[in-house]
Each structure stands twice: as C-alpha cells, then as structure tokens.
Amino acid sequence: MTATSLLPAAIDALRARLASIVGPAHVLHDGDLSAWEQDWRKRSRGQALAVVRPGNTAEVAAVVRACVDAGVSLVPQGGNTGLVVGSTPDGTGTQVVLSLRRLAAVRGIDAANMTLTVEAGCVLQSVQEAARAAGFLFPLSLAAEGSCTIGGNLAANAGGTQVLRYGNARDLCLGLEVVTAQGEVWDGLSGLRKDNTGYDLRDLFIGSEGTLGVITAATMKLYPLPAATLTAWAAVPSMDAAVTLLGMARRHLGADLTGFEVMGQFALSLVDKHFPQIRVPFVADSPFGVLLECADTESEAHARSRFEALLEAALEDGCATDAVVAESIAQARELWHARESISLAQAEEGLNIKHDISVPISRIPAFCEETGERLAREIPGVRLVNFGHLGDGNLHYNVQAPEGGDAAAFLREQEDRVNTLVYDQVRKFGGSISAEHGVGSLKAATLPHYKSPVALGLMRAIKGALDPDNRMNPGRVLQA
Amino acid sequence: MTATSLLPAAIDALRARLASIVGPAHVLHDGDLSAWEQDWRKRSRGQALAVVRPGNTAEVAAVVRACVDAGVSLVPQGGNTGLVVGSTPDGTGTQVVLSLRRLAAVRGIDAANMTLTVEAGCVLQSVQEAARAAGFLFPLSLAAEGSCTIGGNLAANAGGTQVLRYGNARDLCLGLEVVTAQGEVWDGLSGLRKDNTGYDLRDLFIGSEGTLGVITAATMKLYPLPAATLTAWAAVPSMDAAVTLLGMARRHLGADLTGFEVMGQFALSLVDKHFPQIRVPFVADSPFGVLLECADTESEAHARSRFEALLEAALEDGCATDAVVAESIAQARELWHARESISLAQAEEGLNIKHDISVPISRIPAFCEETGERLAREIPGVRLVNFGHLGDGNLHYNVQAPEGGDAAAFLREQEDRVNTLVYDQVRKFGGSISAEHGVGSLKAATLPHYKSPVALGLMRAIKGALDPDNRMNPGRVLQA
Numbered sequence: 028m029t030a031t032s033l034l035p036a037a038i039d040a041l042r043a044r045l046a047s048i049v050g051p052a053h054v055l056h057d058g059d060l061s062a063w064e065q066d067w068r069k070r071s072r073g074q075a076l077a078v079v080r081p082g083n084t085a086e087v088a089a090v091v092r093a094c095v096d097a098g099v100s101l102v103p104q105g106g107n108t109g110l111v112v113g114s115t116p117d118g119t120g121t122q123v124v125l126s127l128r129r130l131a132a133v134r135g136i137d138a139a140n141m142t143l144t145v146e147a148g149c150v151l152q153s154v155q156e157a158a159r160a161a162g163f164l165f166p167l168s169l170a171a172e173g174s175c176t177i178g179g180n181l182a183a184n185a186g187g188t189q190v191l192r193y194g195n196a197r198d199l200c201l202g203l204e205v206v207t208a209q210g211e212v213w214d215g216l217s218g219l220r221k222d223n224t225g226y227d228l229r230d231l232f233i234g235s236e237g238t239l240g241v242i243t244a245a246t247m248k249l250y251p252l253p254a255a256t257l258t259a260w261a262a263v264p265s266m267d268a269a270v271t272l273l274g275m276a277r278r279h280l281g282a283d284l285t286g287f288e289v290m291g292q293f294a295l296s297l298v299d300k301h302f303p304q305i306r307v308p309f310v311a312d313s314p315f316g317v318l319l320e321c322a323d324t325e326s327e328a329h330a331r332s333r334f335e336a337l338l339e340a341a342l343e344d345g346c347a348t349d350a351v352v353a354e355s356i357a358q359a360r361e362l363w364h365a366r367e368s369i370s371l372a373q374a375e376e377g378l379n380i381k382h383d384i385s386v387p388i389s390r391i392p393a394f395c396e397e398t399g400e401r402l403a404r405e406i407p408g409v410r411l412v413n414f415g416h417l418g419d420g421n422l423h424y425n426v427q428a429p430e431g432g433d434a435a436a437f438l439r440e441q442e443d444r445v446n447t448l449v450y451d452q453v454r455k456f457g458g459s460i461s462a463e464h465g466v467g468s469l470k471a472a473t474l475p476h477y478k479s480p481v482a483l484g485l486m487r488a489i490k491g492a493l494d495p496d497n498r499m500n501p502g503r504v505l506q507a
Numbered sequence: 508m509t510a511t512s513l514l515p516a517a518i519d520a521l522r523a524r525l526a527s528i529v530g531p532a533h534v535l536h537d538g539d540l541s542a543w544e545q546d547w548r549k550r551s552r553g554q555a556l557a558v559v560r561p562g563n564t565a566e567v568a569a570v571v572r573a574c575v576d577a578g579v580s581l582v583p584q585g586g587n588t589g590l591v592v593g594s595t596p597d598g599t600g601t602q603v604v605l606s607l608r609r610l611a612a613v614r615g616i617d618a619a620n621m622t623l624t625v626e627a628g629c630v631l632q633s634v635q636e637a638a639r640a641a642g643f644l645f646p647l648s649l650a651a652e653g654s655c656t657i658g659g660n661l662a663a664n665a666g667g668t669q670v671l672r673y674g675n676a677r678d679l680c681l682g683l684e685v686v687t688a689q690g691e692v693w694d695g696l697s698g699l700r701k702d703n704t705g706y707d708l709r710d711l712f713i714g715s716e717g718t719l720g721v722i723t724a725a726t727m728k729l730y731p732l733p734a735a736t737l738t739a740w741a742a743v744p745s746m747d748a749a750v751t752l753l754g755m756a757r758r759h760l761g762a763d764l765t766g767f768e769v770m771g772q773f774a775l776s777l778v779d780k781h782f783p784q785i786r787v788p789f790v791a792d793s794p795f796g797v798l799l800e801c802a803d804t805e806s807e808a809h810a811r812s813r814f815e816a817l818l819e820a821a822l823e824d825g826c827a828t829d830a831v832v833a834e835s836i837a838q839a840r841e842l843w844h845a846r847e848s849i850s851l852a853q854a855e856e857g858l859n860i861k862h863d864i865s866v867p868i869s870r871i872p873a874f875c876e877e878t879g880e881r882l883a884r885e886i887p888g889v890r891l892v893n894f895g896h897l898g899d900g901n902l903h904y905n906v907q908a909p910e911g912g913d914a915a916a917f918l919r920e921q922e923d924r925v926n927t928l929v930y931d932q933v934r935k936f937g938g939s940i941s942a943e944h945g946v947g948s949l950k951a952a953t954l955p956h957y958k959s960p961v962a963l964g965l966m967r968a969i970k971g972a973l974d975p976d977n978r979m980n981p982g983r984v985l986q987a
Binding site: 095137139140141142164183184186190192195197198201207211212213214215217218219220221222223224226228230231232234235239251253267270273274278279280282283289324325333345385386387388389391394412419420421449458459460461462463464465466470474477478479481482483484485486488489490491492505506 | 713867
C-alpha cells in the first residue's frame with residue numbers, strides 16, 4: 028500500500044503507534060502546524076500527516092520503524108531554516124514530519140580531545156555557547172544561528188562566514204549517530220581525528236539532506252579561543268583586485284585569516300539607502316568593499332600590527348584604495364552589521380532572484396564580468412546584488428528587477444530565464460549551482476541539467492541501496 | 508563465467524584486448540612481476556593474470572570495461588607502498604593489476620584558487636615539488652613520499668606528520684576524477700571549496716582502497732609557504748604530561764602548530780642503540796620525548812620567540828622537564844631524523860608486532876597505562892615501541908619480543924593474542940584499529956569484530972550498489 032492510498036483507519040493506527048512511542052503530546056496533527064509545514068522563505072506550504080517530536084534516539088528509531096511499517100515517508104526537520112524547501116512536507120498530507128528539536132542535549136565536552144558531542148536538535152547558538160563556556164571556539168557561524176540546529180547544519184553541510192579558516196559543517200564533524208532508513212541506530216560518534224576502517228559513512232550522511240537517514244547526534248571539533256579578533260574594511264577597485272587582496276591576505280595572515288567577504292557597490296548602496304543609521308564605509312566611491320577578519324593567538328596589538336602591514340601592502344599594490352581597521356568590538360560589529368544587512372536591504376528594495384553559487388576563485392572576476400554583461404543585454408536595467416564569501420569562491424549573486432519596475436512581474440516572468448542564464452555561466456566557469464544552501468526540492472529538478480549523469484547515477488545507486496523504498500525525505504536532492 | 512574458470516583462450520583474448528587498449532608494451536604477464544605482485548612489507552606474494560599500465564583516463568576506463576566483460580577482477584595499484592596488503596593481487600592468477608603509474612602528469616596549478624590538479628600516478632614528492640616550484644606548500648608528507656603516489660594516498664586516505672594542522676589526504680582534496688566499476692568516467696574534478704549539490708561522492712571514493720572505483724586524478728588544496736619552520740624537542744615525564752603540553756601548544760601556537768610527535772623512551776633507546784651516530788636528546792633521563800614543529804607566516808625570529816614562550820610555560824608547569832629548539836635547518840633535520848629512525852631501529856632490534864591505532868587524545872594516557880600493564884602481565888618481558896602522532900591521537904603501538912628471545916617464534920605464537928589484547932583495549936577506549944594505514948586484506952577479517960554491524964551493513968550495501976559484481980579490489984576492506 029502506498030502512502031497516498033492510506034485509509035483513514037490506517038492513518039489513525041499510525042498516529043496511535045507514534046503516540047505510544049513519543050507520548051500523545053508529541054504527535055501533532057491538527058491545529059496550526061505552519062511552524063513545521065511552511066518553509067523559511069515561504070516558498071512552499073505543505074501538509075503533514077503528523078508532526079512527531081521524539082525525545083531521544085531510540086524514539087527516533089522507533090518512529091522510523093513505525094513509518095516504514097505503515098509505508099509512510101518521513102521528512103526530518105531541525106530548525107526549519109533551510110533555504111531550498113528541504114525540510115517541510117509536500118502537499119499530499121501523507122508525510123510525517125520528524126522534528127528533532129527535542130533532542131537538544133549537549134552530551135559532553137572533552138577538553139583534552141577538543142571535541143563536543145551534541146544532539147541534532149541543539150540550536151547552533153547553544154552549541155557555540157557551550158563551547159565558549161568550556162573555553163573553546165566552535166566556529167560554525169551563519170545568519171540563522173539563533174534558530175537553526177546542528178543536525179540541520181550537518182544534513183545541509185552548512186557554510187557561513189568562517190569557512191575560509193575552519194571549513195564547512197562537514198569539516199568540523201568527527202562522527203555521527205544516525206538512524207538509518209530501516210530504523211537501525213548507527214553509533215558512529217567518534218572523537219577520532221584519524222580512522223581508516225572502511226567507507227566514509229559520516230561524510231555520506233553529511234550533506235544528504237535527510238534523504239539517506241536521520242542524524243541524531245554528532246561529535247564536533249573545538250578550537251582554541253583566539254586572543255584577539257580584528258575586523259577591517261577595504262575599498263577595492265575591482266573584483267580582480269579583490270582576488271589579489273585575498274592572495275595577499277592569505278600570505279600575510281596564513282590561517283589567522285578567518286573571514287573575507289566581498290560586497291558590490293550596488294549591494295552596499297541598498298544598505299545605505301534603506302538603513303541610513305548603518306555606516307557603510309566608502310560606499311560612494313568604491314566599486315567593491317571587502318570585509319576582512321583576522322583571529323590572533325597572541326594579542327590585539329600583534330593582530331593590529333599584522334593587519335596594518337597587510338593593508339599598507341595592499342594600498343601600495345593598488346588592490347585596495349582605502350581601508351579602515353575597527354578600533355573596538357563595537358566598531359567591528361558595525362562593519363559586520365553592514366555586511367549582514369544586505370539581505371534585508373534587498374528585501375526592502377523588492378523581490379529578487381537569488382543564487383547561491385560558487386566558482387573557482389581565480390575565475391570569479393571573469394565570471395562576474397561576462398555574466399553581468401549578458402544579464403544587462405538580456406534584461407536592460409537589471410541590477411546585481413553581488414556579495415559573498417570570496418575566500419570560498421561563494422557568491423550570493425542576486426538579480427534585482429530594474430528600478431521602478433514591477434518586481435512581482437519580473438520574478439514571475441524572468442526567474443526561469445535568469446536562472447538558466449546564470450547557471451549556464453556557472454557551468455561554463457566550472458562552478459556549482461548550490462554552494463552552501465543545498466538542493467532540497469527547490470533545485471531538485473534543476474540539478475540534472477548541471478550535474479554529470481555519471482554522478483547522478485552514482486547518487487541514485489546509493490539512495491537505492493540505503494533507502495530502497497524511498498521513505499526518507501523523498502523528492503529532495505534526487506527527483507522521484 | 509567466474510574469473511577462476513577462465514579458459515586459457517579467454518585469458519589470451521583478454522590480454523590481447525588489453526594490449527590493443529594500452530599497447531603491448533604495457534601489458535605484462537611473464538618475467539619478474541614481483542614489483543607489482545609483492546606487497547611493500549613482504550607479507551604476501553600474489554600472482555597476476557596481467558599487469559596493465561594504461562597511459563590516460565580513457566585507457567583506464569577501457570581496461571575496466573575489458574575486465575568487466577571478461578568477468579575478471581581488478582586490483583588498482585599506485586606506488587605499492589601500502590602497509591595492509593591492499594594493492595597486490597591474490598594468489599589465484601585471475602586478477603588484473605591496474606597500475607596507475609603512467610598517469611603521472613601535473614595537469615595544472617591555479618595560483619589564485621590555490622589548487623593543483625594532478626594525475627593519480629604522480630609520486631607524492633613530485634606533487635610537493637610542483638607545489639613548491641609555484642610558491643606553495645602541499646602539506647601531505649609521509650615516510651614513503653619518494654615512492655607512493657597521490658592516487659594511492661587518496662585511496663587509502665593517508666595521514667603522516669602534518670595532519671594536526673592540515674588534515675589527512677581527504678581534507679586536502681577538493682575533487683576527483685574516477686573510473687567507476689562499470690568503466691564510466693566521473694569527472695568530479697573541482698576547484699570548489701563549497702559545493703552542496705548532492706551526495707559526497709568524493710569522500711566516498713577517498714579511503715575506499717580501490718574497492719568502489721579507480722581514482723585517476725584529483726584537485727588538491729595548496730597553502731602559502733610559511734616564512735619559517737622551527738622544530739623543538741621536549742623531555743616529558745609522562746603521557747599525561749604530553750597531553751598537557753599538546754593543549755598548551757595549541758593555545759600558544761594555534762594553527763601554526765604543525766607537528767606534535769610523541770616517542771617513548773624505549774623506542775628512542777633503540778635509535779640510540781642501533782644508530783649511535785644519531786643524537787637523541789634526553790634519551791637517558793626522560794620517559795618520553797616530544798617533537799614539536801611550528802610554521803610561522805612572519806619570520807624565524809617571531810617563531811622562535813613564540814616557541815620559547817611556550818617552552819618556558821611548559822617548564823614552569825612541569826609538563827616538560829627540558830627542551831631544545833633547533834638552531835638551524837640542519838639541527839631540525841637531525842631531530843626529525845631521530846624520530847623517523849624509530850621504524851628502522853625496531854627492525855634492527857628484531858621482528859615486532861605493529862599496530863596503527865587511534866584513541867581520543869584525552870584517553871591516551873589511560874589507554875597506554877592499562878594496555879601496557881596487561882601486556883606485561885600476559886607476556887612477561889614484552890617491550891613496547893610506542894610512538895606516534897599524538898596531536899591526532901594516533902599511536903604506532905608496536906610490541907617487541909622480550910629481550911634475547913626468539914623474535915620469529917614470538918611473532919608466530921603471540922601475534923594473534925597480542926592483536927586481540929591491543930584491539931580489545933582500543934575498542935574499550937573508543938578508538939580505531941586502523942588510524943591511517945587502512946584495512947586492505949590484512950585487517951579485512953579482523954574488522955567485523957571491531958566495527959558496528961550497522962556500519963558494516965551500510966558499507967556492504969554501498970559496495971553492492973556501486974560494484975555489484977565485486978570486480979574492484981575484491982576481498983579488501985570487506986571480506987567476500
């Protein structure tokens with residue numbers, strides 16, 4: 028029996044079995060379920076057969092087995108902050124949302140091993156705080172950190188602003204606990220930095236967006252807290268110059284370079300326009316701004332002298348035309364605030380077409396120049412909100428409607444055309460159509476046009492092997 | 508038809524087809540093939556149906572298809588320096604050795620992207636040299652670097668002495684080109700630091716020891732060359748103190764700490780005994796020696812002042828009782844030479860039972876104490892050659908016969924017993940029975956005793972999905 032043909036009695040029986048596993052209070056199926064059924068960017072509203080909230084790993088496994096027995100598919104969900112419609116149910120009312128939010132414990136911190144073991148539903152900010160309370164840095168950091176969960180971060184292989192130094196969520200994880208599609212528990216929690224005993228199951232589950240199993244806990248790496256963190260902002264004449272400045276910063280600062288964000292003048296001008304209380308350095312005069320962050324193990328004075336040496340060299344080279352170093356933590360926060368306000372500012376300006384792409388860093392200047400020209404030719408007056416993590420080759424290359432035009436009509440009429448143009452350019456330059464946000468259902472239909480058929484064949488074989496009945500988050504990553 | 512029942516005519520036909528693909532000069536099947544049939548540590552001598560040496564990726568794919576068509580299995584081989592009998596054929600004479608050595612080109616270096624794309628058969632030292640010639644560091648470094656290949660390093664997820672800072676081979680790789688078990692080419696070469704478009708095929712092939720496909724090329728990360736590298740040696744009173752010193756070094760040096768090797772007094776005494784020309788610091792007085800390496804982006808003077816501050820703090824704390832900092836590159840090499848001579852010195856002392864294990868760093872002192880006591884109780888007079896990469900929790904925990912005993916008899920009679928004792932202890936302390944050497948066929952029968960059945964089930968499902976006829980390096984990692 029397929030899920031769509033479940034009879035009302037079978038639905039009731041499944042809900043009763045789920046209630047017997049997690050308790051009746053944790054099986055929701057009427058009332059307002061929009062917190063679980065509506066995706067973060069409000070692109071899709073689904074309908075769940077039930078929202079189930081298990082309290083521990085054994086309950087997660089039992090929930091999976093109950094759904095498998097009933098022939099019902101599962102949609103694992105953390106903080107539901109994903110940007111690609113990956114953790115909300117479809118509209119059929121036949122899928123169970125498996126919320127991990129009650130698995131929120133920090134199971135332990137091992138100071139000498141510099142690791143932390145945490146359950147999937149723990150909010151990222153709580154993980155950061157637990158690490159800090161033990162005298163360590165947990166470096167994963169992104170806009171949704173107050174709401175997103177570490178399990179969701181791992182399922183999506185989240186990126187953020189510290190990837191340049193510390194890597195993606197994947198790179199911060201040493202081991203996982205996973206409930207398989209058969210409802211078995213794989214205890215792959217590990218505090219080991221080296222373990223060559225077979226296939227890398229950990230990295231297979233990381234980034235698989237809940238389509239192969241459910242991450243219930245993880246052991247994550249911790250780092251020493253830096254003695255000082257400094258922030259600077261450089262005015263940069265071109266994207267080419269930004270790439271030159273990046274290479275210079277890597278040579279000067281080595282691993283102490285923790286952030287390198289590039290922002291186009293139009294993106295910054297929107298912040299200046301819509302949030303006049305935010306000071307945006309050099310916005311009137313400079314084609315690009317670059318935000319640099321440096322973490323130092325020694326002292327603030329040492330960090331400052333290195334930063335100043337770098338910026339002097341950059342000014343002399345010409346890859347920066349002006350620069351400021353934040354004099355205080357408050358000033359540093361102001362600079363970051365300008366960077367982080369771009370998304371809100373473009374929303375204030377109106378609807379736009381968003382892309383989360385990556386290209387080899389060396390090719391970003393040519394990609395931007397050529398793609399910008401093509402867009403301008405195809406859609407006269409189009410405006411580019413171009414910003415991102417240049418140190419990772421990751422741009423949020425967003426396309427805003429021409430000034431004064433009807434933004435809703437623009438989105439309706441141009442989104443497919445703009446996406447195709449941008450993604451074709453990404454392919455031409457050896458890039459990725461999803462750098463850090465994942466595939467979800469938003470890009471599942473697009474992916475086959477840009478991913479190699481051999482890779483897709485391997486992915487389908489793996490999906491078929493680990494989840495042969497396609498019960499885990501079906502239609503995400505791979506289309507049915 | 509299975510490989511073992513191939514008729515002579517079918518064997519001739521396969522050899523002829525292989526010769527038509529790669530040229531007759533590159534299909535070897537008589538004469539002395541020991542370079543391909545004998546494993547590095549001379550534990551196993553196999554017999555190949557043929558040794559095939561393709562010259563490019565298309566030829567690798569055609570060789571795989573020819574073998575698949577003939578029902579013959581393949582053993583991919585790089586430098587044949589592996590330590591777990593993973594790249595030599597079995598004794599049946601029915602397997603084709605696929606040597607990657609002729610795929611040795613550096614395809615390109617992208618300076619602004621800080622990446623290098625290289626073919627699988629390139630010798631590690633050549634990769635290091637190509638990086639250095641372009642002004643970069645390629646940090647993977649291990650004893651066999653003059654012979655091993657980058658493809659083998661990736662297939663085995665090699666470790667070495669720089670893992671603490673730069674990670675294993677896995678962590679240095681951005682993308683792969685792979686010939687699948689069906690003889691298709693997956694072009695997953697990528698210079699991207701962020702790409703969330705589906706399952707992590709890259710990390711699945713890395714560390715799979717040629718059992719899922721053949722790695723033919725890779726894009727690897729490069730790093731800035733440090734301005735200065737300094738080496739120090741500390742006398743340390745206990746393993747506990749070594750762990751304390753490690754934490755202190757991480758706080759003082761951050762990411763500039765690139766090496767942290769611990770060596771037990773007995774291991775060092777063997778170097779002192781068999782190679783009297785090598786100066787071994789503090790060997791007479793100290794239970795452990797620790798070799799520290801620090802890479803600095805600024806200057807040698809800066810590195811020296813930081814190293815001195817660390818060592819002063821360590822002496823004050825008592826976790827180090829004495830220390831020297833190398834005054835010159837020659838002195839630094841001497842210190843490394845003492846560390847690297849342990850393997851040869853223990854060979855001079857006689858046969859011994861080797862282990863390549865990892866345990867969470869916090870648990871290493873208790874593991875060593877308890878395991879040492881148990882071994883001493885079970886086998887009076889047994890001697891421990893205990894050394895390794897403490898910064899990664901990785902010990903080469905080798906067991907030497909009692910002094911004056913018959914080492915060959917010791918190995919024959921005690922190896923299984925010693926392995927079981929050590930591996931049971933490893934499991935008890937949450938460790939791995941193969942930290943960096945892999946499984947191969949040497950540990951394939953042991954693995955199921957120490958790996959979770961759920962993990963093994965997932966591994967078998969993946970193997971079955973990607974290589975359903977078990978043609979790729981059969982019997983390695985997973986037993987038939």
